[in-house]
Amino acid sequence: MQHGGNLHDAKARFPEAPEPWLDLSTGINPNAYPLTLPDPRAFTRLPSPQEVSHTEAVAARAYRISDPARVAATPGSQAPIRLLPRLRARGRVAIVGPTYSEHERSWVREGHEILAVTTLVEALSLTPDVVVVVNPNNPDGRVAHPAELASAAAELHQRGGWLVVDEAFGDLDDEASIAPQDLPGTIALRSFGKAYGLAGVRLGFVVTAPALCARIREELGPWAVSGPALAIGAAALADDAWLAEQKVRLFEAAIALDRLLTGAGFHIVGGTRLFRLARHGAAPDWFVRLAKAGIWVRKFDHDPTILRFGIPQEETWTRLKQSLAAK
Template sequence: MRGANAMGARNVAEDGIWHGGDLATARALFPEAPQPWIDLSTGINPIPYPLPALPLSLWTRLPGADEEAALIAAARAAYRVPVQAGIVAAPGTQILIELLPRLAPAGPVAILGPTYAEHGHAWRKAGFAVTEVSAAAEIGAAATVVVVNPNNPDGRVLRREELARLAAGCAARGGLLVVDEAFADFTPEASLVPGLPAGVVVLRSFGKTYGLAGLRLGFAIGAPGAMARLAAGLGPWPVAGPALHVGARALADPAWLAEAGAARARDAARLDALLAPHGRVVGGAGLFRLLESPAAAALFARLGRRGIYVRRFRDAPERLRFGLPGDEAAWSRLHAALLADAPEAPPPA
């Protein structure tokens, strides 16, 4: 990437995937941008769960089995996990995505896209033939199917009935249905977990909804045997003591989740109104919105030169994803940047 620093260039060149949250690349693209940066390139709650005071012992000793059990119990209740299903905690869902190919039989993999690119990347690295399809009807005879629900970046949601049909088809072929519910916390009615069919693994992300992505915490839910294999792949003490403590407390706080969900829904509606004059809002979930505009590249540059970083897409240059501003100062800066109408050229690729 011309103009990117070494780390930003390496991230794109090595795996061909652009991620949000890469402010090093933002600074390299727009070195004169005012500080501080407003990072709207991720789908992370900008108002995090309030961190409790952490005992020093959480940092000085290995995580305990009782603390892990408390986290798992809180996650079971929060995600409404059936008693017959297993659940595994991990240091973020990304490592679980990397391990999932160990659970699947040989055979083609279909990914309902466009979606989070690390899914396809992980299966290809593991030697699977991967096809991205745009509709469930195009899945065909794939043994393994991956669905992000709600989808990132367009917010598409498949109904439980449709997911159950996909699961039945995968099971009949001896395969696996993976449902990534990273953005399902604010739409629990979309979750497949409560009536978990056979042959399904559901991923849940903690850091996005609770605004604590740096904590690195995620979960896999599925058949006990499959979850045991994932746990073996993770090894002992997979989740740090502070993450166990904070995760258990936050997941056992439904009042905070409900209040945050209502507040972020209001923020999303406010963002829709702000973006409407600049293109077409074509989708999104509770923590982000997807804008489509023929002027997307110029808008990306206009915002970047004003210290606001949004998510662009190499394979869809007419689209930009916006996260939610976290305070009134950020909302004001975004509003002012969107109103700036001086023509500007796109940044270097």
């Protein structure tokens, strides 16, 4: 499953489409955090260890982590996805899917054996060394209950295994997060850019045991996260009121998008507050029709009957509505 946001592909394939493109192919909050630029010195000098620790502490509070030593700042969640497979001897890795394909690519690149499964129960039945779960999942938004994850973590830990939980979409779904539980052998990945609409900042966090956090910092090396990213992340993560407002706003937007898609003949089969997954017998035709109208959505090779729609910006709802209504 490829990532979204690839408008260069859209423009190359549909050069006749009107500009500007409406990019609904990503699961990023269309309401970006109203940041102010940090102190200009953040751009002209390297960040200090104290600045890194401060942002990690702010993130720990935001994620309900009691010990900031359990939080390591990373340049987005992609960096630890690539790094983690290098921190273990080669083994058997069960990935609950279909889901974000970078997990499989990263483990395969380091020589691990991949076990493709569709449920956590199936994964554990194969006695893997590592289980990877995206929670909430991309693209269907399904959620594994923290108690189920905790049980899996305990079983894996008994044989020296890991449970890796990608919580990239977890900022808007606190009840699904396993990060606060401090479970041995458990690694949670958090993405800052999706919920805060600032994907270009490239900031993420790993939540795990302090010793593994220290190793991840060592592997990433000094200054892995830029000073501006640290400052922006700390300011946004400390703004509880803004995030609470976004949870309500995006919940309402998701309901409105469901109604719009249902009205066009789609059947909603999943999603989160940041995207909706919809099925239609003519999904390939809808993909082309929308693209010719300058609207880019996600299609999937593993199931051509589904499309994923991100939440539109407020000023673009009418454009989407008109395109879905066009015959």
